[in-house]
Amino acid sequence: MAWKTINRQESVVDADAPSALSEAVREKIRSFFPRYETKRAVLLPALWIVQNTNGHVSHQAMVEIADLLEIHPSDVLDTLSFYTHFWTHPKGKKVVTVCRSLSCELMGGADVLAEVKKQLGIDEHGTSADGQYSLVTEECLACCDHAPCMIINEKTHKHLRPADVAGILADESNDRLAIPRSDLFDAPLGAVEGSGESASVDRVIGSTSDVDEMRDAD
Amino acid sequence: MGKFEPVLTRNVGVPHSTDLKVYELRGGYRGVRKALKMTPEELIDEVKDANLRGRGGAGFPAGVKWSFLPKDRTTTYLCVNADESEPPTFCNRVLMEHDPHQLVEGIIIAAYATQSQVAYIYLRGEFHEQFHVLQKAVDEAYASGYLGQGVFGSDYSLDVYLHRGAGAYVCGEETGLIESLEGKRGWPRIKPPFPAIEGLFRKPTVVNNVETLSCLPHIIERGASWFTSIGPPHSAGPKLFCISGPVNRPGCYEETMEITVRELIERDDLGGGMLPGKKVKGVLPGGASMGALTADELDMKMDFDDPRKYGLLGLGTAAAVVFDEDTDIRLVLRNLARFYGTESCGQCTQCREGTSWMYKIALRIEEGAGRLEDLDILLETARNMGMMPGLSICGLPDGATYPIETIVKKFRSELEAAIRAQPPGRAQEMLRVLN
Ligand SMILES: Cc1cc2nc3c(=O)[nH]c(=O)nc-3n(C[C@H](O)[C@H](O)[C@H](O)COP(=O)(O)O)c2cc1C
Ligand code: SF4
Ligand code: FES
Numbered sequence: 057m058a059w060k061t062i063n064r065q066e067s068v069v070d071a072d073a074p075s076a077l078s079e080a081v082r083e084k085i086r087s088f089f090p091r092y093e094t095k096r097a098v099l100l101p102a103l104w105i106v107q108n109t110n111g112h113v114s115h116q117a118m119v120e121i122a123d124l125l126e127i128h129p130s131d132v133l134d135t136l137s138f139y140t141h142f143w144t145h146p147k148g149k150k151v152v153t154v155c156r157s158l159s160c161e162l163m164g165g166a167d168v169l170a171e172v173k174k175q176l177g178i179d180e181h182g183t184s185a186d187g188q189y190s191l192v193t194e195e196c197l198a199c200c201d202h203a204p205c206m207i208i209n210e211k212t213h214k215h216l217r218p219a220d221v222a223g224i225l226a227d228e229s230n231d232r233l234a235i236p237r238s239d240l241f242d243a244p245l246g247a248v249e250g251s252g253e254s255a256s257v258d259r260v261i262g263s264t265s266d267v268d269e270m271r272d273a274d
Numbered sequence: 275m276g277k278f279e280p281v282l283t284r285n286v287g288v289p290h291s292t293d294l295k296v297y298e299l300r301g302g303y304r305g306v307r308k309a310l311k312m313t314p315e316e317l318i319d320e321v322k323d324a325n326l327r328g329r330g331g332a333g334f335p336a337g338v339k340w341s342f343l344p345k346d347r348t349t350t351y352l353c354v355n356a357d358e359s360e361p362p363t364f365c366n367r368v369l370m371e372h373d374p375h376q377l378v379e380g381i382i383i384a385a386y387a388t389q390s391q392v393a394y395i396y397l398r399g400e401f402h403e404q405f406h407v408l409q410k411a412v413d414e415a416y417a418s419g420y421l422g423q424g425v426f427g428s429d430y431s432l433d434v435y436l437h438r439g440a441g442a443y444v445c446g447e448e449t450g451l452i453e454s455l456e457g458k459r460g461w462p463r464i465k466p467p468f469p470a471i472e473g474l475f476r477k478p479t480v481v482n483n484v485e486t487l488s489c490l491p492h493i494i495e496r497g498a499s500w501f502t503s504i505g506p507p508h509s510a511g512p513k514l515f516c517i518s519g520p521v522n523r524p525g526c527y528e529e530t531m532e533i534t535v536r537e538l539i540e541r542d543d544l545g546g547g548m549l550p551g552k553k554v555k556g557v558l559p560g561g562a563s564m565g566a567l568t569a570d571e572l573d574m575k576m577d578f579d580d581p582r583k584y585g586l587l588g589l590g591t592a593a594a595v596v597f598d599e600d601t602d603i604r605l606v607l608r609n610l611a612r613f614y615g616t617e618s619c620g621q622c623t624q625c626r627e628g629t630s631w632m633y634k635i636a637l638r639i640e641e642g643a644g645r646l647e648d649l650d651i652l653l654e655t656a657r658n659m660g661m662m663p664g665l666s667i668c669g670l671p672d673g674a675t676y677p678i679e680t681i682v683k684k685f686r687s688e689l690e691a692a693i694r695a696q697p698p699g700r701a702q703e704m705l706r707v708l709n
Contacts, residue, residue, distance in 0.1 A: 091392075091435045093475040099457030100440060125457075138459035138619075139440035141399045153400070157361040158562065158609045159518040159595050195443065195613050196361030197400050200518035200595065201525045203362075210402035233402065238409035241438070 069115050076117035077124070081109055085124055095125040099135055101241075103142055108242045112143040140194065148183045148190035150231050151244075152176075153207040156193040159200035164217070168204050169193065171218035175225050189225070209244050278504070280528040281492050281512045282485070286372040292407055294414040297375040303420065305491030309383045310428045312494075317387040321490070323498035325510050330355055330446075330483030331561070331590050332669075333578045340388050342470035343478045351479040352385045352393040353455065353469075354487060357439060357446035359398055360561040360673075361613060363593035365514035366484040368526040370404045373488070374411035378434070380487030382425060383494060385432050388480050392433045396451050399440040409436055443617035447668045448481035449473075450619065461621050462668035485514055505530035509577035509589075515544070516593035522546035529576075531589075535559045536572035538594055545596075552598040556685065560590030562610055563673025565680035585683075587676040603685045604640040604692060607678065611636035614674035625671040628659035632678055643704035644693040652682050 077085075084105050088098045102121050106113050113121075113136060122129040136142045154169045176184045176191060183190040199205045202214030209231035213224055224230050237243065285291040285300060297303070309317055322337030343350060354377070358366040369377060377395075385393050397405055412434050415421045423431050437455055444450045445460035452474045454460040473479020489511055493501050502510045509531035517538055518524045523546035527538075535557055539545040548554060554569045559576065565586040567574060574580050578589050597606055615633030620626040632655055635648050656675035660666060682689065 091433075093477075094456065096457040097455060097475075100438065100454065103440070104438060127457075135457060135459055139399070139442055141440040156609075157613060158558070158597075158606065159362040159524075161605065161609050162519050162595070162597055162601060194400070194441065195617065196359065196363075198358045198364040198367045198398070200362035200364055200593075201516070203518060203524070207400060207402070212403065233406065235403060235406055236410065238406050238413070240409060240436075241405075 069119055073116060075120060076110065076114055077106065077120045078109070081105055082124060085121075096127050096131070098125055099127075099132065100139075103132075103136055104241055107142060108244045111149075112146050114144070140192075143190075146183075146187075148188050150188060150209050151190045151192060152225075153192050153194050153197070155195070155197045155199070155203070155205055157196035157200075159196070160204040163203040165204035167218045168206070168216045168221060171221040172206070172225070175222055278512075278528075278530055282369065282376070282488055282514060283372070283526070283528045285376070286368065291372050292374055292411060294375055294411070294418060297373070301495075302375055302491070303379055305494040306379045306382045306386075306420075307426060309386060309490075309494045310426055310430065314387050314389055317383070317494070320498050321387065321493060324493045324501040325498075325508070326486065326489055326493060326501065327509070327578060328483055329485035329489075329513070329591075331360065331563075331588075333589060336384075336482060336486055339470065339482075340384075340480060342468065343388060343480070344471060347389075347478045349475075349477045350388050350390040351474040351477055352381065352388060352390040353448070353451060353474060353479060353481045354381060354393060354395040355446060355448065355451060355481055355483045356395050356397045356401070356404075357451060358401075358484070359443040359446050359617075360563060360591050360593070362518045362558075362595040363516055363561050363591040364518075365516050365526045365591070365593065367401065367404060368514070369484055369488050370401070370408050374408045375415070376488050376491060377408070377484055378411055378415050378420070380490040381434060382420065382432060383490040384480070384482060384487055386425075386430055390480070391431065392435065394455055394474070395434065395436045396445070396455060397436060397438050398445075399438055401438075405436060405438060412436065442619070443613075444619040444668070444670060447670065450668065451481060452479065459619075461619055462670075464667055505532055506575070506577050506579075508579060513576075513592060515576060516591070517545040517596070518594070519596035520549045520552045520598050521596055522549060531575070531577035533576050534572065535567060535574050535576060535594060538576060539572070539596060545594075548596070548598065552600070555597050555599045555601060555603070556606070556681075557594055557596050558610075558677060559592075559594045560586060560588060561593045562595075562613060562677055564588055564590035565676035566606075566684060567680075568684050585680055587672060602640075602692075603681065603688050604636070604644075607681050607689075608633070608636040608640040610677045610681070611674075614670065618670060618674070619668075622666045622671070624659040625666050625674075628655050628671065629674050631655055632674070636678075638701075638704060639689065639693065641704070642692075642696050643701045644689075644696065645701045646690060646693055648693075649682050649686060649689060652678055656682075 085102045088101045106117050118132040119129045122132045176189050178191050204216050205214045210233050211231050290296045318337050318340050326336045327333040381393050439445050442460045445454045447462045449463035450460040469479040512528050513531050516526050527544050540547050557567045571584050574584050611633040614629040618625050618629045656679045660672040660675050
């Protein structure tokens with residue numbers, strides 16, 4: 057397993073780096089201000105907006121969001137780290153979220169997850185070497201009538217069987233919704249060229265679950 | 275008794291049911307027009323008379339909740355709880371996907387009755403498709419003058435905004451939801467003060483579930499007595515039931531609260547029976563957090579009162595998941611224990627530690643390294659972490675203990691047999707490796 061540690065010797069925010077938030081992103085965040093009594097309440101929308109355009113929310117971006125919302129950067133990290141959907145380091149262009157709750161597991165969800173891992177060659181929280189896919193598991197996706205299921209970026213895939221997985225992963229449009237989208241939030245397309253952020257995925261992060269650890273202890 | 279005619283799901287399956295025009299052609303936005311001609315007090319009384327009990331899990335009467343708002347308030351907020359994270363619940367998703375305007379109409383009625391100026395719909399982060407469907411419905415309603423300045427030409431104004439969560443079960447708890455809306459971690463607040471007194475941005479706030487609000491247009495249009503005429507006395511009105519697991523027709527169905535768990539599983543127009551060759555071993559009838567029933571307890575009524583007689587916490591979300599005879603009960607125990615272990619927000623020590631102990635123990639039992647005394651340790655942990663003894667800030671640990679406790683108690687012989695069948699020394703060996 058290729059573990060990479062994060063370098064904490066150097067400052068995580070480079071004062072001379074180009075801005076992580078483009079003017080368009082800032083404007084989009086500001087457009088949410090009239091909706092709430094406080095600017096802080098715009099934090100979750102802001103994190104979504106930044107993650108959707110930059111692929112993840114870097115420390116630099118957190119500092120700039122804090123500035124925009126007039127709160128402390130640690131407030132941004134405090135909130136961000138509570139929620140499972142936000143990434144502080146680059147992820148794949150598409151995030152595969154496999155359901156692991158009871159209805160899905162009863163209907164064969166564990167086999168589907170194993171097949172996704174095999175096809176992508178990564179474990180949970182890992183990112184494929186080509187930077188296309190990251191894999192996570194989540195609790196119930198509120199789609200148990202179609203168990204087992206998973207979400208790729210915005211699109212839900214239902215009634216999965218392990219044999220379907222390879223075909224779904226090979227499909228270009230496996231993350232697109234078939235219905236008209238509201239433009240309030242952009243589609244999460246992962247790393248986009250041209251934003252100030254370094255969006256390349258330069259490491260493969262492997263990780264094992266406690267279940268694997270126990271099984272390996274034999 | 276005549277066949278029950280669906281109300282909440284009457285538009286499900288109708289082509290273009292999400293369009294405002296289709297909704298209106300099928301009788302939509304009539305209830306709200308009537309409501310706006312009444313006074314807020316009359317509306318609250320009507321909803322009280324209907325005894326509309328909250329569909330989010332707690333079953334608290336909506337009209338009574340609204341009447342807790344202080345009389346002298348200036349700002350009021352309505353929060354719509356569309357977080358739907360309780361496994362295996364998906365009825366709010368169905369309502370939003372197929373009939374978003376019914377929800378919007380319900381929101382306007384509730385907001386007018388509570389004199390709220392702004393309503394926020396808090397959607398869980400995974401609801402992508404539902405977000406776009408609902409946002410389009412809200413946009414349509416604004417364009418038609420049903421939202422914004424002077425709704426339906428009255429002098430009442432209302433703004434509705436969607437707010438997206440980002441993955442945390444506890445944000446479905448009403449004060450966790452409020453904290454999350456304020457841009458903070460979703461840590462539930464100590465109550466009192468309750469949201470009706472001090473909620474979002476410290477202002478009086480009402481939190482209601484999607485299904486609760488979707489009932490309102492029908493109550494106003496047809497009257498409280500119509501609503502109370504459906505179903506058993508204390509569990510009035512149409513109700514959505516979810517069923518999932520190895521059944522022929524997993525799905526979301528509308529019925530009265532007279533049905534039993536057995537009917538939900540077996541009836542041809544509901545669950546449609548077990549998949550070929552499968553037999554029921556047990557059911558979690560009210561969402562994961564209410565506890566489990568054995569195959570002998572399927573005559574439980576799916577209403578607000580009967581579940582207590584079977585040792586369950588309540589009706590919950592009325593979402594049943596069935597597990598069959600071939601399923602190892604240890605898998606069910608571990609899957610449920612993990613859910614609460616990862617979703618506890620960590621504020622209260624006994625909830626944070628208790629849920630993760632239970633997960634570790636359940637995982638060890640599943641991996642064939644359990645000890646007989648582990649079952650008593652699970653029960654003892656469960657007894658000491660809930661809100662019932664008054665130790666915790668929110669209801670999550672109660673929801674965590676009921677499934678664990680009922681499974682350990684009701685399926686104890688199977689668990690003991692599995693532990694006895696383990697290779698000798700396995701538990702000691704595993705404890706040595708893990709510690
Ligand atoms: C841990 C926890 C999670 C909850 N999750 C939800 C949820 O996802 N959706 C919901 O409507 N209510 C949920 N509730 C219940 C809410 O706190 C609240 O009772 C409900 O939204 C009130 O709406 P109602 O009166 O219309 O049912 C949850 C409660 C707890 C303790
Ligand atoms: S009881 Fe558990 S989930 Fe609720 S506030 Fe305390 S730690 Fe958080
Ligand atoms: S259990 Fe997988 S979607 Fe609900």
